Amino acid sequence: MNHPTREDLVAHLYGELPPEQQTELAAHLRECADCQKVATAWRGTMAELDTWQLPVLPARPKSTPAFFAPFVRWAAAACLAAGLGFLGGRFSAPAPDAVALRAALAPELSKISAAMDAKLAEDRRAVTEILRTMQTQRTEDYASLRRALETLALNTEDSLETAQQQIVQLATFTEPAQR
Amino acid sequence: MTDEQAMWRVQSHDDPEAFAEIVRRWEGPIRNLCQRMTADLHRAEDLAQETFARLFARRREWQPTAKLSTYLWRIAINLCHDENRRRTRHGEVPLETGEDGESPALITVFHPTPHDELETEERAEQVRAALLRVSEPFRTVLVLRHYEGLKFREIAEVLHVPEGTVKSRMVEGLTQLTRLLQPTLNDSAATVPSSEPATWQNRSQPKARP
Numbered sequence: 001m002n003h004p005t006r007e008d009l010v011a012h013l014y015g016e017l018p019p020e021q022q023t024e025l026a027a028h029l030r031e032c033a034d035c036q037k038v039a040t041a042w043r044g045t046m047a048e049l050d051t052w053q054l055p056v057l058p059a060r061p062k063s064t065p066a067f068f069a070p071f072v073r074w075a076a077a078a079c080l081a082a083g084l085g086f087l088g089g090r091f092s093a094p095a096p097d098a099v100a101l102r103a104a105l106a107p108e109l110s111k112i113s114a115a116m117d118a119k120l121a122e123d124r125r126a127v128t129e130i131l132r133t134m135q136t137q138r139t140e141d142y143a144s145l146r147r148a149l150e151t152l153a154l155n156t157e158d159s160l161e162t163a164q165q166q167i168v169q170l171a172t173f174t175e176p177a178q179r
Numbered sequence: 180m181t182d183e184q185a186m187w188r189v190q191s192h193d194d195p196e197a198f199a200e201i202v203r204r205w206e207g208p209i210r211n212l213c214q215r216m217t218a219d220l221h222r223a224e225d226l227a228q229e230t231f232a233r234l235f236a237r238r239r240e241w242q243p244t245a246k247l248s249t250y251l252w253r254i255a256i257n258l259c260h261d262e263n264r265r266r267t268r269h270g271e272v273p274l275e276t277g278e279d280g281e282s283p284a285l286i287t288v289f290h291p292t293p294h295d296e297l298e299t300e301e302r303a304e305q306v307r308a309a310l311l312r313v314s315e316p317f318r319t320v321l322v323l324r325h326y327e328g329l330k331f332r333e334i335a336e337v338l339h340v341p342e343g344t345v346k347s348r349m350v351e352g353l354t355q356l357t358r359l360l361q362p363t364l365n366d367s368a369a370t371v372p373s374s375e376p377a378t379w380q381n382r383s384q385p386k387a388r389p
Contacts, residue, residue, distance in 0.1 A: 007346035010353060014324060016331055045357045049325050052303040052310070054211050 003035055004028060013042055182247040190238045201247070202231050208327060209255050215322040216259035217266075218311045226262060230255045252329070252337045256319055263315060309359040317352030320345055 188197035214223035323329045335342040
């Protein structure tokens with residue numbers, strides 16, 4: 001086998017070669033003093049790297065993420081700054097010229113007001129017309145009903161009179177004498 | 180809930196609970212990475228916080244099809260690079276290995292102690308100091324592969340470079356580190372051969388990113 005590239009050698013030391021290539025390179029290292037020397041030196045360096053261990057800090061509780069707190073503080077600070085800025089601007093800004101503003105807006109406001117009044121009057125007329133129509137209809141209905149009732153009463157009176165006569169005739173009926 | 184599901188909730192609903200869960204899961208690994216990259220615990224704490232602040236600020240840029248871990252590692256690595264550049268400009272850290280490949284002598288900030296029980300700490304301090312002197316692109320790969328356990332393929336995704344480039348940087352990083360730690364290693368084991376096998380000749384050395 002040819003000498004492996006140094007990239008393959010480092011991949012071999014970190015176990016990142018495919019299994020077959022890994023085996024092949026390991027076999028080469030057993031036979032090649034030059035490659036073995038480099039691999040040994042690098043393994044020594046890797047072992048030295050392992051001596052620098054960082055202290056394991058205790059895990060923080062889930063409810064108090066350490067790095068999130070600053071964001072909350074920043075957000076609060078931003079809100080405070082924005083609020084102060086708004087209040088500062090509110091109180092430090094010059095008061096608007098109300099008279100000039102009113103004069104500038106007056107024509108437009110008058111137009112809007114006139115248009116609204118016209119619309120209201122139109123609506124009022126329409127409603128009045130509807131009410132008047134309803135009143136007329138009701139009067140007509142009333143008169144018609146009255147006529148019907150009077151007719152009914154007359155008819156009823158005639159019938160009663162006829163019945164009364166028949167009753168009287170019946171009461172005064174005398175059976176004729178038998179011959 | 181997976182990392183990606185949590186991040187989707189953060190992205191679409193600004194869900195504070197989901198974001199807190201992401202922070203809780205990843206604050207340790209991200210802080211460790213920053214500490215390995217800067218060799219400074221306090222700066223690492225700040226950088227880790229900054230990483231999550233950026234994650235939240237850039238939550239709309241995250242693609243739901245991408246792994247959250249890759250996105251997080253990338254943000255943290257970029258922040259560490261910026262921090263190391265800033266410190267180098269201000270002379271706060273020793274110079275890295277020169278571009279000509281010559282490694283400056285290892286300067287340990289550790290004061291030797293006669294106590295045997297501190298020998299491991301002594302070696303760890305030498306490793307920390309040596310690692311800080313490895314050029315940053317190589318150190319990044321070393322840290323992500325050796326300490327954080329990312330595969331070469333995953334590192335390639337984080338760094339947006341081909342996998343072969345990652346392996347080349349790992350080779351170079353290990354070589355630089357071996358040279359820097361040479362006095363502390365066993366002579367016979369640590370010596371990198373001066374004459375490499377034939378197939379190793381003429382291999383272009385990976386260049387560090389500016």
